[in-house]
Amino acid sequence: MIEQNEFSVRLLNWYDQTKRVLPWRDCPTPYRVWISEIMLQQTRVEAVIPYFNRFVSELPDVVALSKVDDDYLNKLWEGLGYYSRVRNLKKSAKIIVETFHGEIPNNIEDLESLPGIGNYTSGAILSIAYEQRFTAVDGNVLRVFARLMANRNNIKDPNEKKKVKKLVYSLLPIKRIGDFNQGLMEIGAKVCLPNGSPLCGICPLQDFCLSYQKKIVSEIPVKQIKKARKLEKKTVLIMSHKSLYAVEQRENKGLLAGLYQFPLLDGHFTLDEIQKQYHHALHIKKIDSAKHIFTHLEWHIEAYAMSFETTIGGYYWVDKNDIEHVYSIPNAFIKYKKMILGGAI
DNA sequence: AATACGGGGCA
DNA sequence: TGCCCAGTATT
Numbered sequence: 025m026i027e028q029n030e031f032s033v034r035l036l037n038w039y040d041q042t043k044r045v046l047p048w049r050d051c052p053t054p055y056r057v058w059i060s061e062i063m064l065q066q067t068r069v070e071a072v073i074p075y076f077n078r079f080v081s082e083l084p085d086v087v088a089l090s091k092v093d094d095d096y097l098n099k100l101w102e103g104l105g106y107y108s109r110v111r112n113l114k115k116s117a118k119i120i121v122e123t124f125h126g127e128i129p130n131n132i133e134d135l136e137s138l139p140g141i142g143n144y145t146s147g148a149i150l151s152i153a154y155e156q157r158f159t160a161v162d163g164n165v166l167r168v169f170a171r172l173m174a175n176r177n178n179i180k181d182p183n184e185k186k187k188v189k190k191l192v193y194s195l196l197p198i199k200r201i202g203d204f205n206q207g208l209m210e211i212g213a214k215v216c217l218p219n220g221s222p223l224c225g226i227c228p229l230q231d232f233c234l235s236y237q238k239k240i241v242s243e244i245p246v247k248q249i250k251k252a253r254k255l256e257k258k259t260v261l262i263m264s265h266k267s268l269y270a271v272e273q274r275e276n277k278g279l280l281a282g283l284y285q286f287p288l289l290d291g292h293f294t295l296d297e298i299q300k301q302y303h304h305a306l307h308i309k310k311i312d313s314a315k316h317i318f319t320h321l322e323w324h325i326e327a328y329a330m331s332f333e334t335t336i337g338g339y340y341w342v343d344k345n346d347i348e349h350v351y352s353i354p355n356a357f358i359k360y361k362k363m364i365l366g367g368a369i
Numbered sequence: 370a371a372t373a374c375g376g377g378g379c380a
Numbered sequence: 381t382g383c384c385c386a387g388t389a390t391t
Contacts, residue, residue: 064386071377072386105375108389142388162386182370209386218384220380247383251372279374318375319384355376372391380383 026232032197032204038228039207047077054128056080057153061145062109075104086126090117098283098352107281112140130154152202159192160205161185164212170245171216174234179245253322259289260327260360262369269364270339271351284351286360287339292326305330316356323356329369
C-alpha cells in the first residue's frame, strides 16, 4: 500500500527540482495544453517542440485554427505523423467556436465529444490547464506503475489501464494535480525508461517500488508478441517539365490522407514497362530506390525520373519553392524531395 | 479485441 | 533491426 501524501510529496519535490523547460509549460492555457497534448500523442517531446512553437505562433487561438486553410494546416504538421490528429484539431476548433462559444470545454463529457480527444487527453487538459481532479495515464505512467507494483500483466490491456487509473486517482494530491500528472510522465520519460535500464539510483519513488525491492525491474513491463509488418511495393515517378514537377493529392481517408506525393504506382516495373506506358516522355531513367517503414507497413520504393515536353493532365505541376513551402509531402517521399530540391533530378 | 495510423531515436 | 513513444478511432 502506497502512502498518498508521502508519494506525492516525493514526486512533486523531484519534479520541481528537475523538470524540463518545455514551451507549453511556460503558459499552460487550455489552447496551448490542448495543442501540445495532441502533438504529444505517440510522439516524443523532442520531436514536438519545434512543431509546437511554429503551430501556436502561426495559429495562436481557436478561431485562427478553425479558419485555417487545409493545405497550410497540413504543412504545419508535415513530418510529425498521424495526420488525422491535425484534421481532428481543426474539426474540433470549429465545434468549439460554433457550440462552445470559443472556449475549450472544462468538463470531461464535452471534451471527449471532440474528435481526437480520448481518455488520456481529456485528463491531461482538465488536470494541467484547469487543475481539476483527473488522472492522465499514458504509456509512461502505465510502465511506471507496472514496475512500482511489480505487475507482470499486459499494460496495454484496457482492464489493466483501468486499475492503474484507479490507483493513480487514489494517489492524487490535494493541490497541483497537473504537476503531479506531469511528474509521473516525467519519471517515465527521464528515469523509469522504456528501453535500456531504468535509472533506479536517482528515482524519487525507489522506496515505493516493488520491482526494485524484488530486483526484477528489468523483467517489467512484460511485453507482448508483435505481428510482422506487411510489405508493399511502390513506384515513384519524378515527372518534370522544364522547372515544374508533377504532384498529386492522396485521397481524403486512410494512410497519409489528403497529403501530396509524387505520382505513385502500386508494384514494381522494369524500365521497359515504364517506357511503354510513358512513351511520350522525352527521357526516362531509373533512380535510387528507397524503403520507408511505417508502424504497420513497409514500403519498398523504386523510382524513375522522366521529363516531358509539355505538362500532362491529372497532376499539379509545381516548382521547387512550392514543393518546399506549400505542399505537405510526407517523409515517405523525403529522399526524392531532397533530390529535387538539391538539383539532382 | 484487434487493427489502422507516422516517424524517429536509441539499444 | 526492434521497441516504443505524454493515444484515438474504427472495425
